[in-house]
Amino acid sequence: MVSNRNVLFISSQETFSVHGMETKLKEMGYTSLYVPLEIKQLQEHADKGELIVYYMDETVSDDPAFLVFLKDLCMEKDKGLILIGAKEEYNVVVKTVPLDCVSAWFERPLDMRKFLQAVEKQFDSMAETLLRKTILIIDDDVAYMQTIREWLKESYQVAMVDSGVKAIKWLAINKADLVLLDYEMPITNGPQIFEMLKSDSDTGVIPVMFLTGQQSKESVLTAMKLKPVDYLLKTINKAQLKEKLDQYFAIQKGKL
Incomplete structure (x- = not known):
């Protein structure tokens, strides 16, 4: 495992579902931080998380510049990215964010067990990656x-x-x-x-x-x-x- 187990949650609002995922991750020893869909906010907190979880909704296409910033962040800082939302929302995001930047995608209603397994797998992968050139x-x-x-x-x-x-x-x-x-x-x-x-x-x-x-x-x-x-x-x-x-x-x- 990597020593820092920090997850950034981004969404248009901190919903009951997002709060529930944060709670489950904290129970497993992770630190989570909610960040709204604002470039300035994500830029300010980008270094506080190795993994980004984007809880998508109907606002996903409202700010194309945000998706471009998310793409650059994942590519340049090699952040893991998990997407949660409908197929239509997923399709909007991957038009801008390359598929190889997306660690996993889950449709709603979320299977919490599979989501937690994906987070664990991502951090295991990052731990191995840190040993490579x-x-x-x-x-x-x-x-x-x-x-x-x-x-x-x-x-x-x-x-x-x-x-x-x-x-x-x-x-x-x-x-x-x-x-x-x-x-x-x-x-x-x-x-x-x-x-x-x-x-x-x-x-x-x-x-x-x-x-x-x-x-x-x-x-x-x-x-x-x-x-x-x-x-x-x-x-x-x-x-x-x-x-x-x-x-x-x-x-x-x-x-x-």
Whole structure:
């Protein structure tokens, strides 16, 4: 189990049902905190919970910006997310929040036993994940990042951000053992983000591997002049990528 067993409950109001779930979790040794559907409130309390339980209702589509913030929170801070509500409400949420961010979904009326089991399972999974190496993917292609995360999630702790600014913010409060960085990105490209990371004393020591769709010799040489630890083509498959990463960390371990 992880040492902190903190759960954030978000809903339009703290209903009798939400209060009942909080009570059951407290009986099992968890700490719970209710947060209303307000970005500012969730932002303020985000670090107080490792797992988010969203008790949905008919207001689920009233504030699209809130769902975008919830998506970013789950992706960037790797929060677990359990959804409770009707199929229609669930469909609204997963249009914005990637499915691989959703740990479990329950329809109402809630099966309390299965819900509590899902919470236990999520915290067990987080405890295992904490022992793994952490990889941060920086890419503006969210679908591609989700694919890579799906490939690696059984062996590594994987976080995702879609811009250099978000990467810097994420690394300010989190630790990464390796960065997979897209070489071609709009606004701030891969080399620029690489230079940003290397110019900072805290992030400068983090190893970086470039990911790119460019296969020309010129583009490879240009990228390697920046001295990343490796340069990977986006045509790489799951087995090849995992072998590359496993091999890299094995070599680093041998140097200790």
